[in-house]
Amino acid sequence: MKQTLPPDRVPHRSLILIACMLAMFMAAIEVTIVATAMPTIIGELGGFPLLGWVFAVYLLTQAVSVPIYGRLADLYGCRRMFFIGTLVFLLGSVLCGFAPSMIWLIVFRALQGLGGGAIMPIASTIIANVYSPVERAKVQGYLSSVWGISAIVGPLMGAFIVEHFNWALVFWINVPIGVVAMAMLARYLPAAQAGRQHSLDLAGTGWLTLAVSALLLALLQAEALGWMAGALLLVAIGSAVMLVRQERRTAEPLFPLALWRSRVIVAGNIGGLVMGAVLMGISAFLPTFVQGVMGGSPLEAGSTLALVSIGWPLASALSGRLMLVTSYRFTALCGALLMIAGSLLLLLVQPEQTLWWARLAAFTLGAGMGLSNTTFLVAVQNAADASIRGIATASTMFSRLIGSALGTALLGATLNLSLQRQLPGVADPVQQLMEGPQRDALGNGQLQGLVEGVATALHGVFMVSAGMALLTLLAVWLMPASQRPAEPEAQGSRP
Secondary structure (H helix, E strand, O other): OOOOOOHHHOOOHHHHHHHHHHHHHHHHHHHHHHHHHHHHHHHHHOOHHHHHHHHHHHHHHHHHHHHHHHHHHHHHOHHHHHHHHHHHHHHHHHHHHOOOOHHHHHHHHHHHHHHHHHHHHHHHHHHHHHOOHHHHHHHHHHHHHHHHHHHHHHHHHHHHHHHHOOOOHHHHOHHHHHHHHHHHHHHHOOOOOOOOOOOOOHHHHHHHHHHHHHHHHHHHOHHHHOHHHHHHHHHHHHHHHHHHHHHHHOOOOOOOOHHHHOHHHHHHHHHHHHHHHHHHHHHHHHHHHHHHHOOOOHHHHHHHHHHHHHHHHHHHHHHHHHHHHOOHHHHHHHHHHHHHHHHHHHOOOOOOOOOHHHHHHHHHHHHHHHHHHHHHHHHHHHHOOHHHHHHHHHHHHHHHHHHHHHHHHHHHHHHHHHHHHHOOOOOOHHHHHHOHHHHHHOOHHHHHHHHHHHHHHHHHHHHHHHHHHHOHHHHHHHOOOOOOOOOOOOOOOOO
16 A cells, blocks of 8 residues: 655645644543543542552553554554544543443443554654655644643643533543544545555564563552562563564564664664653652642642643754754754753752742653654654554554553652651551641651651652663664754655
8 A cells, every 4th residue: 555645745734734633632631631530430430449440451452552553554554544543442432431330441441542552653653644754843743742732631621521510521522522533534634545465463463462461560550469460570571572583483573673673763762661761750759749748739739740741842842943953863862861950850859949949840851851752753753664654653652651651660669669768667658748637637747757758768769760861862872963854755655
């Protein structure tokens, strides 16, 4: 299958871009809008002990399906696979709103994640196929900015819905957005031409599914699983070995070997892995520091974290222009240095300070991620041959999801170990500081001791996060020294 028109001759490209931005907004807003509504949902459905699975199962099925959809898009065309994935996502969304219990909500969230794995990589690949390499530098920045906007709009929309309407609407709001995006792409995205028959590497898909599922379950549910988490890690390692063996001998591998022969694509995957881990560090633990250690309100914690979402789109928009006048390496280096600086700024935040240091750190980290994410994505898409652009794009997003899980596990373990060392014998010290009545009941000396101990433990988490941010420099070093977005583009891309 080949694209019917070269990028500069595809009509209505701006409408295709709007459709892809709508689709990505729908997928990006999902986590934040649902998180805001969960207290209300639990109040009606019960099942509080299963709360973590509502998010874990979505992440798991999404992570498994992202590379599969990316490869299917290369083999059968982005248009077809986008419609299939979006329909699955919308079906899961509708069913979530009708869930009669927490168990059924988890089942329907798994279905939703299976569809959601298609939306982000394929929407980004569609844009790469209808815009030239030079244009992608600017346009992918628009797509990346959708994440920042959704992180701000999602919690506000979720709070408004649960206050004025039934909680099911947080899932059903996806339907009109998804239908509009599909209708626009059906109308304006050129259809792919038929070509030779392809086949998906089913054995590789099976090994990938087993490896990723075992890894994510072990990382996300380590505390609940106990020794079983170690067994799952062994299953993940064994499945990964079998996946590599399968990929080497099959005619059409799930991960073509060309992906790993390109330094740019390898750099993009390393960058995605690190960014996912660092992002989890600030998303999960900065609000805890603001609210628990500094005594701030939930609103102050949320507004501080929101500065990540403000810095991200601003820097994403800048990255396209910076790439064109400098290079991939220079732009990615600026992003890496900002990420490192933001991580180090977190170490300067003290319990008695105002929130401005924390907010400066959050904005700096967001700007660094915006610069780095867009640069790595554009570089990967421009380096990949059109025949593997879908899986190349998906691989960077897959790496970021895996990085998020690894970061959650590593930083969570760091916090727990530090708390045991700083506050031995104290049960749930963070919870005592976060809960208003419990905090107010503490004496001044006890409160001061808990605050100092938790602050030291969280600084340990931020130190590990800064160390992970340093690894972004490895991805930068792998980028060509002076390469920038340039014509001509590889032939044979498909929408």
